[in-house]
Amino acid sequence: MSSQALDDATSYIIPLSTYDTHGLCTNYPLRRHKWEAEANAGSQQARSDWIKYIGPIEEFGTCNPINGNYPAVALPFTKPERLSLIAYLMEYLFLYDTVVEHEQQEWNDTDPALGRVQLQAKILLQLASTDSDCTERVKSRLKEALAMTLREKDTHFDSLEQYLECRMVDCGAPLLEALSLxxxxxxxxxxxxxxxxxxRRPCFIAIGLANDYLSFDREYLEFSESVEPKTLKNAVWLHMQWYHVDVSAxxxxxxxxxxxxxxxxxxNCARFRRENNDMPEKLNRHLEALAYQVSGNVVWSLNCPRYCPDYRYDPNAGIEDVLTKKSMPEMLGINYDALFVHKADEDSDKQVDTGSDSNTGYSRTSSTDSFTTNTSTEPETHRDASTSSCTSAQSSIGIEKSMAHHLPKxxxxxxxxxxxxxxxxSSLPSKGARDVFIDALNIWLNVPAPAVSHIKSISNRLHSASLMLDDIEDGSSLRRGQPATHTVFGTAQTINSGCWEILNAVQETQQLGLKAVKIVLEELSELHIGQSYDLYWTEHSRCPSEDEYLEMVSKKTGGLFRLIVRLLLDSSESKAPKGNLHTDMGHLAGLIGIQYQIRDDYQNLYCRDYGVQKGFCQDLDEGKFSFPxxxxxxxxxGSKKLLYELIQRRRDAGCLSYEQKLLVLEQxxxxxSMTYTRETLKRLQGEVHKDVKKIEDMTGKENWILRALLQKLKIHS
Structure with missing residues (x-):
């Protein structure tokens, strides 16, 4: 199916002449999404979550029962199954903007700051689980927009150029583009x-200026009634100040x-198309989508309740579908059906249209469930937005039948x-050291049993997933004396499984609270940064300094130890002063991570049993710059040149022979170097035991379990 046919199947063409656009959007097209009910449902779900986690809200967001929910008219190319999620995000941003502008009070039964972080985490998790590739751009633009909203809140602008540099981002145009993609x-x-x-730069500017122009009356009224001295961040107001003119001028x-x-x-678009006749269809479609953002933004702003008090109703009643069902035939001559994306767990021969003529108003179980449970009706392997399984472009019935045909029963x-x-x-032999480590630390921290169980599960998931991915990245063929996972299941399937388990670990962390999720994400980030340097040094045969190596190890190997410690501290019911515990236990975790990795490096080259588990001097085959x-x-x-020659042979052949490895060990x-490594490990062991003793004294509890565990890390000459 062509892009045009797909667009016609999912959205209506609306004559722009229907609206008084104040002369804006001349020569621009306009569409309105047929699955607008999904957008309404996403907006209402966001409001419901906002009230739950942050507090009461009476401000309006994306909904407009007359001219269309914002993403329904600004993003008409959106796949139906993604519309609810996009509307959720945009509703959140509108409400967030309101809170920042008005510095809304805190409520007794919620923590608004924490609630905002929780909703952002939910949004990012849903985005990533839907399409991780596209989510990266959304995350970047979202972070940029939120930061700009806070940073430029009361900025004084001296020129239009200075203002536009801020406004392009602050109005959300780059984020809108990312959501469109x-x-x-x-x-x-x-x-x-x-x-x-x-x-696209003038597109972003046009969206920001149109927003200023059409929202000015509301903003100016609030500004005039405000008792607090402040400025108004709006191009109309700024022109009044710069040129000393009245509102009309x-x-x-x-x-x-x-x-x-x-x-x-x-x-710009016309010239770009002329100069790039062979450009991919996706770029042409993207330019078309940008044009719809310009017109959709204007048409929505004309009578949206957010800007226009005359069109307001109870924003939390969830009656948008009822109101739209009345207004759309009157305005556009189109009968409105509340279409919802068909859920995978429903009988597949039902129609996609789950809307109701009931006058009770809000009936959106299908759509809101599809957001919170992340069901999807379209295989995500269909990445190209120009393709579709629809068999008819003449009406919504065509795409409904096609979707029903392709959905599993x-x-x-x-x-x-x-x-x-x-x-x-997970089935391979394991000593269960992480579980013992967690139990040992809990002697000091008094963490409830359910939380301990979750932390053990999270750490084991992340550890096993990291081993699966590490073996691929390092080219290891053995793990615990058995074939490495990717040599059994293949590289692609192993990567997929490892990433899935990381997601499962993050999801399980939600059981411990939002701060725990933040901890896990922070330490996962550190771990991956550390791994990136390890891989880079290997790939480019670049030997790090000892300080660089130790920092890499602190991030990579120490990350999981710190993650465990931080999760336990966050869940602790201990009455000991947590400030000191955080510092001292964090330091202890870092030292143990370094000791563990250097010991691993030493064992890889020196220990016969280790060779059986991983292969003889496997680090040399992998090209790692281990501590020795x-x-x-x-x-x-004298030996530096010889060692580099051997490193080069490893790069050429992919491994070293037994004799070459013996020569490396001789050097x-x-x-x-082996003596230096043993001395370093002894020094680290002493520092670790000092930290343990310090925490024992602080808590008044000796920790024999931890001491016994650390004893196993000792290296014997």
Whole structure:
């Protein structure tokens, strides 16, 4: 099916002449999504969550029962199954903007700051689980927009150029573009992004200025009634100040500038198409989508309840579908059906249309459930937004039938294959050291049993997932004396399973609270940064300094130890002063991580039993700059050249022969590197025991379990 046919199947073409646009959007097209009920449902779910986690809210967001919910008219190319999620995010942003503007009071039964973080976490989790590739751009633009909203709240602007640099981001235009791409399931390469940057700039400016022009009356009224001295961040107000003119004159100046930017964007698009005849269809479609953002933004703003008091109703009643069912035939001559995306767990021969003519109003179980449980009706392998399984472009019935035809008649696909690699590595012999470590620390912290159980599960999931991925990245063929997971299930399936388990770990962390999720994400980030350096040094045969190596280990290996400690501290019911415990136990976790990794490096080269588990001197085959090797390269000029020659042979052949490995070990002994490594481990062991004793004294509890566990890390000459 062509893009045009797909668009006609999912949205209505609306004549722009239907509306008094104040001369804006001349020569622009307009569409309205047929699955607008999904957008209404997403908006209402966001409001419900806002009230639950943050507090009461009476301000309006994206809903507009007359001209259409914001994403329904600004993002008409969105896949129906993604519309609710996008509307949820946009509703949240509108309400967030209101809180920042008015510094809304805190409520007795909620923590608004924590609630906002919780909702943002929910949004990002849902986005990533729907389409992780497209989510990266949304995350980046969302972070940028939220930061700009706070940073530029009371900024004084001296020129229009200075203001527009801020306003383009603050109005959410780059985020809107990212949501458009997410909605279509399209990603841009860096090269494509760079090409489009000058093309879309006037589009972003036009959206920001149109927003200022059409929202000014509401903002100016609130500004005039405010008893607090402040400025108004609106282009109309700024023109009044810069040029000493009244409201009418300033509005005309902003209107003219907006039209100019709209025209410039269309000219840019036409020129870009002429100069790039062979450009991918996705770029052409993206430019079309940007144009719909311009017109949709204007049409929505004309009579949205957020800007226009005359059109307001109870924003929390959930009656948008009822109101739209009345207004759409009157305004556009189109009968409104509340279409919802068909859920996978419903009988597949039901129609997608689950709307009701009932006058009770809000009946959106299908849509809100699809958001909170992340069900999807379209296989996410269909990445190209220009393709569709629809068989008819003439009406919504066509796409409904097609979607019903392709939906499974039940839960045919379970978790068997995605779990198999993880189950395999979990079945391999393990000493259960992490569980013992957690139990040992809990002697000091008094963490409730349910939380301890979750922390053990989370740490084991993350550890096993990291082993699966590490073995792929390192090219390891053995794990615990058995074939590495990817040599059994294949690289792709192992990566998929490992990533899935990381997601499961993050989801389980939600049982411990929002702060726990933040802890896990922070330490996962540190772990991956550390791993990136380990991989980079190996790939480029670049020997790190000892300080660089220790920092890498602190991030990579120490990350899981710190994660465990921080989760336990966060769940602790101990009466000991947590401030000191946080510092001292964090330091202890870091030392143990470093000790563990250096010991692992030593064992890999020196221990016969380790060779059976992982292969003889496996680190040399993998090209790693382990602690003994980097020491030898830094202190033994004579052997340095020989060692680098052997490293190069490893790169050429992918491994070293038994004889070559013996030669490396000989050079390490000559450099005193194995002795230096043993001495370093003894020093670390002493520091670890000092930290343990300090915490024992602080808590008044000896920790024999931890001491016994640490004893196993000792290296014997």
């Amino acid at each position: 997410f909605g279509m399931g399209v990603t841009l390469t860096e090269e494509e992004d760079a090409k489009l940057e000058p093309i 300033a509005k005309k100046m902003v209107l003219d500038k907006t039209r100019q930017q709209e025209d410039e964007f269309l000219e 039940g839960e045919l696909l379970d978790c068997e294959h995605i779990k198999a690699p993880f189950d395999y590595i 090797l980097l020491h030898a390269l830094s202190v033994q000029p 390490l002994d000559c450099a005193g």
